[in-house]
Amino acid sequence: MMVFTIRFAIAIVILICLQTCVLWGQEHGESNELRYGVYHKLPHHSKYSKRGEIVVTLSRAVAEYSNSGDVLSINDFENADKANNDPYYLIKLVDEKNPENVMESFTKMCLLKASKFEDEIIIHLNRNKVFHFDYYTSADQCNSTFISTSQTADFKTIVQIIKAGSGTRPKLNRALPINPDGTVEKPPEEKSFLQKYWWYLLPIVILLLTGGPAEEPQQQQQQQHRGGGQAARPARQ
């Protein structure tokens, strides 16, 4: 009984250790997260202001956007149009750990309104480092008859991650014949020499079994006859 209790205790200790390891691993994984501040600038603004935050989890290759910082009113966007005839919406991502790492993109103001502030950020990864992002709005044509239902610009942002693919390589291996439907054509099974050519050997065996020594002169004659045959010629095509 005593032995059983000790064993049970050891098992529990091991389990606890394992659990701790897993938790530590998870924590470690979380430290693999990258945080980027999303800043934007309207044409009539002189400075960038914070719009939200993106958290990139490298281990799972997932990124999430959350709105934070200043909320701009629709009027801001309306004013921008009137004040400036070159209305571009500038957006940048700033690495929170390394603020010198800045990525910049833009879109047209009218597109942002036409898409009702539905936008998409596509993050490009290279060896687990974010180096660039593409910024798109859900609409790609300016629609002048946009009427907002809300008083504030609520961004509905989707974040996507794209990793570099590995470059195409020449297929140096001998290609397997593939049927037009995409299935690999099965090569015919290899047969042994006897399996393939038994029927050539059959008459020889029969001859050997049935024939006797008396037939020898006849064979010689046959050979002579064969020797006087036609010379080989190249086959004509």
Next chain:
Amino acid sequence: MDNHGQIPNPMSLSGWQSTVMVRLLLETVLILILSLTIQVQYAFGIYADQAGINDWYQQYIGTPKCSFFHRPPNRGTTILIASESNVIASIKPFNGIIEWRQVLEGEIILAFKGHNGIIVVIAAISVSEHDGYIVRLWEIQTGFMLWEKKIKSVGFNQINSRNGGEVDVVFTADGMNVIVLVGGHVIVNFNNIDGRQIWRSDLAESPTLLHKLVEHNQNIYAIGLKKSSKFYSIEVVTHDVQTGVLKSTSLSSKIGHIKDMIVVGGGSNTGFIVWKEGQYVRVNRLGSDTIEQSSLESLYRNVIPSFAGVIGDLEFVNLNISSRTEFLIQAPTANGNSAAVFKIDLESGRLTALYDLGHRNSTSIYSGALDKSEQLIISRTRLLSKDLVKVEIVAPAHRLALGSHEISYSMAVSGSIKKSLLDVTTKKNNETTSVAYRMLIVSDDGSIHFFKEDSIAWNREESLTHATEVEFLDLPEKKLWTQEVDELDEQSEESETISPFARYVRRLMNHIEQLKDFPDYLITYVQRFATGNYSVDPSPMTKAKTSLYRDTFGFRKLLIFMTRTKLVALDTSNKGQIVWSRYFGGTISEFQKIFVVRSSTVKYPPVIVAIGVQKNLDKGNITRLFRLNALTGEDFITDHEIVTHTEDNISFSIPTIAHRIFKLPVEEPDERTHIIALLDEDLKASSLKAFQKFSASFYFTLSDGIGGKSLNGYKVAIDKISQPFSISRLWKLNFPEGNTIVAIGHKPNHEKVASLGRVLGNRSVLYKYLNPHIVAVATLSPSTSLDFYLIDTIKGSILYHAVHDNVSPSHPVQIIQVENTIMYHFWSEDQEKQEKGYKVVVCDLYESEKPDERFDNLNFTSFANERPHVNAQAFMFPYGVRTIGVTTTKNGIPIREFLFALDTYQVFGLSKRFLDPRRPQRALTNEDKEEMLIPYEPTIPDNKKFILSYNLPIYGIRQIATSPALLESTSLVLAYGLDLWFTREAPSKTFDVLSEDFSKGTLLATILGLVVGILITKPPP
């Protein structure tokens, strides 16, 4: 028969006989024509015959760096040249044709010297770990190399800083040894016969930098300069030729600059060092310590009268004449320059003045040569005016002026004279001496001219070896008469004043006038029909080669080359003959860009704009724009400018350097010329006219080019109307840390897409992704991975990104883009997977992976999140590639052919059918066969038939430019660099021209046969 069975009367019999006669005659003619046409057919169809018919090839050598005349005992004289393009060549003085040439690629020629039928060339190589010098000995007569030796790097970093100042070579008097000085520190003695090294002396630790070698009496003197505080002092290092035993002496001297010293003599005579020190000219006999000196002042006053007016420093001019001790001193005066010939007396070692060349109003170029009696003859060449050169020939020893020649030479075409090389023969008749001279001239634009007596015997347009860009110019059609008199453009009031009869007479007269060309037209037409040679144009207008008009198939175009300081226009159909050339060296330092801003139309002449920069330290940099009539090369002045035209406004100038120049796809309405936008170094945009309307959709991208680390997208801000416009940055793409751009994709100038999609075997369509703003960029990381990006330049989005590992940075990466295809070529080091070698990757971009699917938007916009489907395939490539071009045709209907400039100096044409990502990796199905696909093979076949340039070696190809002809099937191809090669290429065969083996004879015979048949069988009248 209409005789109705009656017996023929004698008269009708003779009629019948005559019919038979006619028949016989016709038959004979028919047989004759048949046999003739059959003969004509047999004369064609031989492949080797086609060489040089559709293509032409011009060999160049580059601008001469060093040159000399070589006069072998039993053969004609040749000119030997080592050029800036690192070519050594032998040229016939008679006609300027190359006897032989050797191209030393990847090397820099530093020294070049001839002796007794051999030349020695020292070249520097700087290919990463293989740094060093190469010494080669060549035979002058054949151009064959006798031996080659390498000298390992010694203080190699100095090579690039100086243009060969520390490299010299000398032959010993007995011709047994070649002694070489490299790097200013190392002297090596080689055996002349086999290149064996006899001794090597390394003086790398010495502070003296050696400059010059002189051999005399079994001693090698190396003359160098040692820096001591402000001045240099002369050091002479002496080696024994046989043993290499060394002795060093130092001369008490103070020299401000290396130019103040000259070394003369050597070989059979004693060598002397002559230098200027303060107010004295000093002379040292090599091998002794004694220094003789002469006062400059006494020189000015007493000996050389023309030096009295000298205002600047004296300058030594080395005539480089074997072992002679004569040299020249020239000096600038207030209004020109003066010069005099001096000699070091061999006995006393003193400076003596031989001859005062006198004062002339313009700067002169001098050269010297020996005649058969070893008499020194000197030439003085200078520009008298913009169109005239004067050559004066003197014999200084006899104080004789032997001749003076005036030669017409256009400064507007070639610029001023930079170098001259003289060759003379003198004849003595009783007391008078007559001289025959010839002279090689190198002008400022880099071209070569050969003067003989009073004229230019030949020219070589070597400036083309500096060509940086080329534009194809379409020639205008011959004007129709109605357009010439502008009948269509007539105002109605004007039309009313001309009576219909007068108009009729005018036309009739014109037609009669044109009738005189008819016989010629008929002959050419028949000739063309019989021979199938379509380069012969039957229209009488283009018969005169001098008039520049388009031919029937548009094969004739002008190639306008932009070199460093010159524009040269060649005619494609006249084997590349020069039509016009213009030199701009006086007003600009270097050309940057050339554009055809208005193509040929009937009413307006074509216009080109060339943009160059003048680097001027005092006044700041100036960018100049020249507007020229592309057919003549003359300044183009618009009608309303004629009134206000002055000398100054020929060129537009902007007081800054253009950072980037764009040709915009908008035309200026009055003159129908394209608009050019310049972006200056402070990133301000300037544009000529009518830019505002377009600027709303004008986005552009800037990068630092190859070696850059980022791309930036900009937009012109149109908040103000005045120029220059300011620009604002919209996006920025920083490539991952450590990555640098190694290649940027380029597109052909003329790109027309015939079909929006690709039709598959089952009649479904894959729609092409045709984004005009896509650019392919390749970057290389320190971990030797090649990143390939497709970037939208409006939005800065990365549309595709792929990584290739194990890519060597030592080989260049090349990218080409056309339609929806992007191809790149690189060197892979992947040994593990047995992929070490050159690879090409082809990417075809489609709107969707699935057939018959398109993007939702009908109008393409970069602001839409629509990514292409990239279909890529890789192949092993058999060659290294310098540059890639692609064929372009008028409407883009034929399949594309990629043109690779190979490392083996050839052009390799590969059809897109081989570089097709859709090549199936399985047995071909019926649908694949319908689509005309070829089964996938991992390597591109090294088929000799793909080599378009057959056996021609086209050296130094920098670019392959293409342009469409009027024939849809044909593309014009030009490869240029050192050599020029032009051809016509039909990637899908000439489907719009009757093939050469089309039996025209049979066709003719059939027609004739039918005609004869009709004649025979027709009922008699």
